[in-house]
Amino acid sequence: MDKGDKLPLEDYKRYGRQMILEGFGLSGQLKLQKASVVVVGAGGLGCPALQYLAAAGVGRLGIIDHDVVETSNLQRQILHNEQTVGMHKTESAAQAVRKINSRIKVDVITEPLSSLNATRVLQDYDIILDCTDNTPTRYLLSDTAVALGKPLVSGAAQRFHGQLCVYNLGPDGLCLRCLFPRPPTQTGTCEETGILGAVTGVIGNLQALEAIKIITGLHEKEPSMLIFSALGSPPFRSIKLGSKKPTCPACGKEGKKIGEIHEFDYVQFCGGPAPDWETQGLTDSEPGFRISVKELHNRLEGGDRLNVIDVRPRTEFGICQLPGSINVPLGELTANPSTYLPEDDKIETFIVCRLGNDSQIAAETLRSLDKDSPGTNKRTIKDVIGGLRAWSKDVDENFPVY
Amino acid sequence: MSTPPTLTINVEFGGGLELLFANQRKYQLSIPVLIPPDTTATPPSGSAPPPILSKPADITFLIRYLKENHLKERPELFVEGETVRPGILVLVNDTDWELEGEGDYALKEGDEIVFISTLHGG
Numbered sequence A: 001m002d003k004g005d006k007l008p009l010e011d012y013k014r015y016g017r018q019m020i021l022e023g024f025g026l027s028g029q030l031k032l033q034k035a036s037v038v039v040v041g042a043g044g045l046g047c048p049a050l051q052y053l054a055a056a057g058v059g060r061l062g063i064i065d066h067d068v069v070e071t072s073n074l075q076r077q078i079l080h081n082e083q084t085v086g087m088h089k090t091e092s093a094a095q096a097v098r099k100i101n102s103r104i105k106v107d108v109i110t111e112p113l114s115s116l117n118a119t120r121v122l123q124d125y126d127i128i129l130d131c132t133d134n135t136p137t138r139y140l141l142s143d144t145a146v147a148l149g150k151p152l153v154s155g156a157a158q159r160f161h162g163q164l165c166v167y168n169l170g171p172d173g174l175c176l177r178c179l180f181p182r183p184p185t186q187t188g189t190c191e192e193t194g195i196l197g198a199v200t201g202v203i204g205n206l207q208a209l210e211a212i213k214i215i216t217g218l219h220e221k222e223p224s225m226l227i228f229s230a231l232g233s234p235p236f237r238s239i240k241l242g243s244k245k246p247t248c249p250a251c252g253k254e255g256k257k258i259g260e261i262h263e264f265d266y267v268q269f270c271g272g273p274a275p276d277w278e279t280q281g282l283t284d285s286e287p288g289f290r291i292s293v294k295e296l297h298n299r300l301e302g303g304d305r306l307n308v309i310d311v312r313p314r315t316e317f318g319i320c321q322l323p324g325s326i327n328v329p330l331g332e333l334t335a336n337p338s339t340y341l342p343e344d345d346k347i348e349t350f351i352v353c354r355l356g357n358d359s360q361i362a363a364e365t366l367r368s369l370d371k372d373s374p375g376t377n378k379r380t381i382k383d384v385i386g387g388l389r390a391w392s393k394d395v396d397e398n399f400p401v402y
Numbered sequence B: 001m002s003t004p005p006t007l008t009i010n011v012e013f014g015g016g017l018e019l020l021f022a023n024q025r026k027y028q029l030s031i032p033v034l035i036p037p038d039t040t041a042t043p044p045s046g047s048a049p050p051p052i053l054s055k056p057a058d059i060t061f062l063i064r065y066l067k068e069n070h071l072k073e074r075p076e077l078f079v080e081g082e083t084v085r086p087g088i089l090v091l092v093n094d095t096d097w098e099l100e101g102e103g104d105y106a107l108k109e110g111d112e113i114v115f116i117s118t119l120h121g122g
C-alpha cells in the first residue's frame, strides 16, 4: 500500500465498522475499493451476494443475466421488487445496488453467457461469482476461471439445501472438473424443484463473504466445501477437499485436454439441452392416448363415474386439486399399479399432473398392465394434455398456477 | 453357527438424495465386517467352488448394501455400476473419499459416511 493511500473522508464513517476489524483495517477497505467482482446470475444467489458486495464497498461490480424479472422470482430474488417485474434482472439489480451504494461502478451485461463470449466478458474482473442455475454454465465458468487464473466462488441451492465452494483459488486450488470430471446425469421429471428464499440468501451471503475474504487477504485458502441443510442438525458441514488433480482435463499439470473453450459444447457435455417440460407436456404424440382439458371438463360435467388420478407429490396436491380427483404420487403408482386400475373395466381412468409429462408415464404403466391382464375388456386409460397448467389456461382461470 | 461380526457405521444423505431413501436423512447401520460372498455370481460349471475371499467391508460394498437394503426408488439416481452416479460426493468422516481411497476405503467402527448430491439451482 502506498503511504499516501487514503479514502474519501466520508468513507471512514461509512465503512468504519468493518475497517476497525482486526486484519481488515484501512488497507482492507482500499483493497475492496480497487477490486472488481462479476456476479453471473442475478437471481436467488446473485441478489444477496450483490447486496453485500455493494454495501461493503467493492469498487466495481459486473452483473450478468439475460432474464427478466417475474413474479415468481420475488419470493427469493430480493433485489427485485413489484415495480421491476418485467424489467431485465440486470437493470433491476443495478438499480437496487446503486441505491445501496451510489459510488461504486456497476456494469450491466444483459447477454447470455456462452463459450464464445465468456473469456471476453469475465477477463476484466478479479473474482467471478457463480450464481447460475444450470450445469453447462457452471462448467463453462470453471474452465474460464482456470484459463483466466481467477478465483471462482461457486454457490448452489435447491429445496432446503445449499452448497458453497471456492474453485481455482491459488496455485493448488482445485476446479469443478477436479471434483466432478463427469457432469451429473439429467433427471427427467416435470415436477418443479422447490427452493426457500432464506436458503438462497444464506448461500448468496456466504459467496459475498468468500469474495471479501479473498480480496482483503483474510482467506485461509484451504480447499473445502460448505454444505448447508436448513433442516439438518447441525445445519452446516464443512468438507475437506483435495487440491488440484494432476489428471484434471482443465487445470491438471498434465496439461489441458478440453481444447479451446470457445469450441467446447457445454450443453452437449452436460447431456443436451434441458427439455422444456411445459411444451413437452402439451405434445399429443400418440393420438387416442390423451385427452384435452376441455374434453375432461365436459366428461366431469357429464356425471359419469370416472377414475381421476392426480400423480403429483402429496404436497402439491394439497395446494390445489381437481374436484373428485384422488392423489397417487407417480412413484407409488408405478411401484404398485394394479391397485389403481378400477375393478369395473367400464370405468374410465384419467390421469393428470402439473404439466402433462408424469401423467403420460403413469397412463402408459396402467395401460401396459391392462393389456397383459387376460380376458377382460380393455379399459380406457388416458392422461390429460398439458396437465393442470392447461386446466388453468383453458378451463378455469381461477385455478391456481404455481 | 455364530452370527458374523458386524461393525456399526453412520450413514447420512444430503442434497436431496434422502428423497430416494424414504426421506430419511440418517441411518445407523450394522454391516458385516467382512464382505459376504457374492451369491449372485455363478461359478463356472465343472470347476470347484471359488474360495471365499474375506475382504473387509469397503465403501463399494456399502453402496451395494444401501442399494439392496434401503434404496426405495429410482436406483439410477444413486448408483452407476459399482459406484455412485456422477454428481454425488462421498465423504468419509467429513473428508472427500478421494483422499481416502474412494471405494476401496475399508470401513471402521463408528465411521460416518455421507452421500451428497451436488446442486445446480440458483
Ligand SMILES: [Zn+2]
Pocket: A174, A175, A176, A177, A178, A179, A244, A245, A248, A249, A250, A251, A252
Ligand atoms: Zn481441475
